Amino acid sequence: MSGHLLEVRNVTRRFGGLVANSDVTFTVSPGEIIGLIGPNGAGKTTLFNVLVGIYPPSSGEVIFDGKSIGGLKPHQIAKSGLTKTFQNVALFAESSVLDNVVTGGLVNRSLADARRFAAECLERVGIGAIAQKKAGDLSFPERARVEVARALCTSPKLLLLDEVMAALTPAEMEEIIELVRSLRDEGMTFIVVEHHMKAVMKLCERLIVLNFGEMIADGTPEEIASNRKVLDAYLGANFSTEGEGH
Numbered sequence: 001m002s003g004h005l006l007e008v009r010n011v012t013r014r015f016g017g018l019v020a021n022s023d024v025t026f027t028v029s030p031g032e033i034i035g036l037i038g039p040n041g042a043g044k045t046t047l048f049n050v051l052v053g054i055y056p057p058s059s060g061e062v063i064f065d066g067k068s069i070g071g072l073k074p075h076q077i078a079k080s081g082l083t084k085t086f087q088n089v090a091l092f093a094e095s096s097v098l099d100n101v102v103t104g105g106l107v108n109r110s111l112a113d114a115r116r117f118a119a120e121c122l123e124r125v126g127i128g129a130i131a132q133k134k135a136g137d138l139s140f141p142e143r144a145r146v147e148v149a150r151a152l153c154t155s156p157k158l159l160l161l162d163e164v165m166a167a168l169t170p171a172e173m174e175e176i177i178e179l180v181r182s183l184r185d186e187g188m189t190f191i192v193v194e195h196h197m198k199a200v201m202k203l204c205e206r207l208i209v210l211n212f213g214e215m216i217a218d219g220t221p222e223e224i225a226s227n228r229k230v231l232d233a234y235l236g237a238n239f240s241t242e243g244e245g246h
């Protein structure tokens, strides 16, 4: 064992002639909070989808918790402890918050056990009181927490957060940042895709930058904020972590 929780080795993902991820290589250690950033179309969502098994890699290898997972099905990968949040649209609008979260738990639990654990997950993210609310009636900050709770219900070791802070106010983002940090302190590991740079820079200790499918940088927020390639490709010459978004 390398001691890494995740090893992404030379992963390429093609869609026909389009190369969405090109020879991407990096490792993730337990307890890290990593930001995956880059311009629209850079390949962030594709990489998340490859990691959780929605698309197999066209070539390369993904090692999670010491085992090769490239090509496994999403439920097999979720069962092994790697999952991602799904953006708002994927919530069942007519179902209760609790029932939405239970779907996450069914990956590795019986229905009764999943219901019990889903209630715990809702408490853990601070929304136990809205368990019976219809998912279609949620505010943006409530939705963000429901998405995290549903992912937590699969008992992940590594959780990929896909734009959970979109549409939140700075104060609401701050609360999600605190929640993620506290989950990390309990032993979880995170990779975060988020377009709001101030939030990313605050939450993440390390950033990986994609551009046209290629990894162009891997470093601390300070290193990335002054990296010429990243400034040219994404952040722009006038970038400041005080700025909003990109």
Ligand SMILES: Nc1ncnc2c1ncn2[C@@H]1O[C@H](COP(=O)(O)OP(=O)(O)OP(=O)(O)O)[C@@H](O)[C@H]1O
Pocket: 015, 018, 019, 020, 038, 039, 040, 041, 042, 043, 044, 045, 046, 047
């Ligand atoms: N299922 C698919 N079929 C064909 N092309 C795809 C598919 N999924 C993604 N792509 C293409 O792959 C490239 C990378 O897209 P991807 O969504 O991964 O980028 P992204 O960095 O997540 O962008 P955004 O920030 O806009 O969400 C784009 O050119 C996109 O059009």
